[in-house]
Amino acid sequence: MNGLHGIIFSHEKRNDLRELGEIRSAASIPFGGRYRAVDFALSNLVNAGVTDVGVVLHGRYQSMLDHLGTGKAWDLSRKRGGLRVLPPFNYQQDWGVMPFRGKIEALAGVRTYLDTIRQDYVAMMDGDLVVNLPMAEIYEGHIKSGADITVVCGNDSFATEDGSYFEIDSDGRITEVLYNLHRPRGYRGLEVYILSTELLKELVDECYAKDQYSWRRDVLRAKKNELNLRSYIWKGFAAQIRSVQGYYDRSMQLLDPAIRAELFTPARPIRAKGADKTSTYVGSEGRCVNSLVAEGCRIEGTVENSILFPGVVVEAGAEIHNCVLFKETVVRKDAHLSYIIADKDVEILAGRTLMGHATYPIVLAKGSKV
Amino acid sequence: MKKECIAMLLAGGQGSRLYVLTGEMAKPAVPFGGKYRIIDFPLSNCTNSGIDTVGVLTQYRPLELNSYIGSGQPWDLDGSTGGVHILPPYMGSKGGTWYKGTANAIYQNIGFIDLYDPDYVVILSGDHIYKMDYSAMVARHKEANAACTISVMEVPWAEASRFGIMSVNEEDMITEFAEKPKEPKSNLASMGIYVFSWKTLRQYLTDDEADPNSENDFGKNVIPAMLGNGERMAAYRFAGYWKDVGTLESLWDANMDMLSPESGLDLHDESWPIYARSVNAPPTFLGEESKVTHSAFNRGSVLDGEVENSVLSSNVHVGKGARVSYSVLLPNTVVEDGAVVEYAILGEGCHIGAGCRVGGTPESSAPAPWGLTVLAPHCEVEPGRQVRPGIMLDRNGEEVSK
Numbered sequence: 162m163n164g165l166h167g168i169i170f171s172h173e174k175r176n177d178l179r180e181l182g183e184i185r186s187a188a189s190i191p192f193g194g195r196y197r198a199v200d201f202a203l204s205n206l207v208n209a210g211v212t213d214v215g216v217v218l219h220g221r222y223q224s225m226l227d228h229l230g231t232g233k234a235w236d237l238s239r240k241r242g243g244l245r246v247l248p249p250f251n252y253q254q255d256w257g258v259m260p261f262r263g264k265i266e267a268l269a270g271v272r273t274y275l276d277t278i279r280q281d282y283v284a285m286m287d288g289d290l291v292v293n294l295p296m297a298e299i300y301e302g303h304i305k306s307g308a309d310i311t312v313v314c315g316n317d318s319f320a321t322e323d324g325s326y327f328e329i330d331s332d333g334r335i336t337e338v339l340y341n342l343h344r345p346r347g348y349r350g351l352e353v354y355i356l357s358t359e360l361l362k363e364l365v366d367e368c369y370a371k372d373q374y375s376w377r378r379d380v381l382r383a384k385k386n387e388l389n390l391r392s393y394i395w396k397g398f399a400a401q402i403r404s405v406q407g408y409y410d411r412s413m414q415l416l417d418p419a420i421r422a423e424l425f426t427p428a429r430p431i432r433a434k435g436a437d438k439t440s441t442y443v444g445s446e447g448r449c450v451n452s453l454v455a456e457g458c459r460i461e462g463t464v465e466n467s468i469l470f471p472g473v474v475v476e477a478g479a480e481i482h483n484c485v486l487f488k489e490t491v492v493r494k495d496a497h498l499s500y501i502i503a504d505k506d507v508e509i510l511a512g513r514t515l516m517g518h519a520t521y522p523i524v525l526a527k528g529s530k531v
Numbered sequence: 532m533k534k535e536c537i538a539m540l541l542a543g544g545q546g547s548r549l550y551v552l553t554g555e556m557a558k559p560a561v562p563f564g565g566k567y568r569i570i571d572f573p574l575s576n577c578t579n580s581g582i583d584t585v586g587v588l589t590q591y592r593p594l595e596l597n598s599y600i601g602s603g604q605p606w607d608l609d610g611s612t613g614g615v616h617i618l619p620p621y622m623g624s625k626g627g628t629w630y631k632g633t634a635n636a637i638y639q640n641i642g643f644i645d646l647y648d649p650d651y652v653v654i655l656s657g658d659h660i661y662k663m664d665y666s667a668m669v670a671r672h673k674e675a676n677a678a679c680t681i682s683v684m685e686v687p688w689a690e691a692s693r694f695g696i697m698s699v700n701e702e703d704m705i706t707e708f709a710e711k712p713k714e715p716k717s718n719l720a721s722m723g724i725y726v727f728s729w730k731t732l733r734q735y736l737t738d739d740e741a742d743p744n745s746e747n748d749f750g751k752n753v754i755p756a757m758l759g760n761g762e763r764m765a766a767y768r769f770a771g772y773w774k775d776v777g778t779l780e781s782l783w784d785a786n787m788d789m790l791s792p793e794s795g796l797d798l799h800d801e802s803w804p805i806y807a808r809s810v811n812a813p814p815t816f817l818g819e820e821s822k823v824t825h826s827a828f829n830r831g832s833v834l835d836g837e838v839e840n841s842v843l844s845s846n847v848h849v850g851k852g853a854r855v856s857y858s859v860l861l862p863n864t865v866v867e868d869g870a871v872v873e874y875a876i877l878g879e880g881c882h883i884g885a886g887c888r889v890g891g892t893p894e895s896s897a898p899a900p901w902g903l904t905v906l907a908p909h910c911e912v913e914p915g916r917q918v919r920p921g922i923m924l925d926r927n928g929e930e931v932s933k
Contacts, residue, residue, distance in 0.1 A: 189598075418833075432811055437804050438827060439827075440564060440827035443825070444824070446824075447823075447824060450820070451817070456829055
């Protein structure tokens, strides 16, 4: 069957997400006031007409399972195809405690699933990527170019935890695959790949037989001359959520109207699970500027340069500057917060003051009371 | 499939007193409170009360309502043994008619109700904003061994003559019913919410249909007939927020009420959630120079101007230097830079050009009579235009009279 199939990897890799990553995988981190990181990959695929998506889980995946549900929010709850959740029970090793070694190993663990893929092509994406890619266009380009694998890169070499970087010749062909760089160079890999289902299965089988597990080392790098690896350069916003600092900086970029216009373009809407919350209310003495605010909040204090998820309460006299407050954060009277990332259900008692810095935002763990 | 209790929701009315707002949609589909449509209240009350089977009787301009209700999934009313069913009038082998009145609408759907063989039927209307546990009302109905239970609330004596007024005995059983009495004997007003024992109601509906002089209306015909025959009629006292949003003023009032929890309309209370089919849009952005006070907003809006004492639906834009006060903006409205909107209801997709002045305060219009300014959905107001208080514009921007 002609068409594109999606595989999203939600695995734990080396990252610096501190308290944010303790209870969830990076893919289920809340982002942008009402989304989870994985909503972007799912929406990118669905907006390109993809009907079948497998999500490879690993590690602390309870939060991902809760979020994905039946896939209804992305129209992926189908009689045929739709969302396929692939938990790690069929790995041959004990993955709950072992670090994840690579995509190939994960795919080998769900090898029977690969045989059920109805489509001729597969797009592989990471769940921690926040982007709005024109996947339909990239897929079309892949077929036209005759590439074996299309590698989607950002138009930059931002330092990313555990990032992959590519050197590209003037024809757009990948000439070098780099990682573990102290000083990143080349194009930053977004860990988005398109290839044919047949080739994917061949590669997985071959690597598995040789006890190879790394997609970028044992496939991309080892076969860069043998296979036609071509790049697609994405010039827009693309955030890989792998550290607290990265999370904070990328979140704050959403206060820029141009970035929001691109990431939330109505042509390719990002879908998310709805929250059954009422409208947000700003009180008579409330002040809220240069901020992104979700529904169900109550703001009686001051909010500036911040991102508020659903159901946040800011009581009178409280001051919020440069913060990201997750669902149901409660900031009591006269408390002052700056450069804080508060996870779900955090409560800041009256009169408390907490200050981080732009170069070191403080994370308050889920459910904590200050 | 036998059910103890099902609900029938009367949603066919045009809502002609909402004028241009219901030009293209039935009243229950009118947006409310920045996120909801009026019908979300009875539907959510049903699901929160454990009623999982609801018939929605539609007639006037049902398109918007039908697509909004869809499978009923947002209200958890998409179960396999019940769920929400849209019931338009239909043709039979002997012809068919439009729904002639509220009682006739139910009469025409006796077949639907019989499918569930219910003991009790709750009759609701689609134009009230309130939170109510229908299961408590059904319990009262059973306790009183009544044929019909009518939900009532105390209203100020001075206003009693505007309502259907119930007189009750010491057991709160209804002894008398008077529609808009000049000299009310009681201040218990009917809220238009009924529980009937289905067998009894079925008989009364059949008799009522056979009476050529009947208007086939619950309030005018069926209830008086039941009282006249000495049926046991119980009153169920309701205390809490309840508002009929059948007029532009009451719709505006109810929107303003949601800004003040003291009004009794607390939508933040998660123990009785009001569900809605939500719009997919990013969170709202409040710009550097925005000033939003005592107001509510939802998703997808970009607010760069001043907003006070107002309720904004999703995807609203308020430009720089613009001011919106004491107004209700329905989804996708745009208020361009420097425009002023006061005491107005702007229909879906209205576009207010730069520098316009729409509506005004009651003081500003004196000595001329004042009123809310109301714009039909998709009305475009060209830059700089003044729209005086009390004016209503249709979708072409032309004045229409009430």
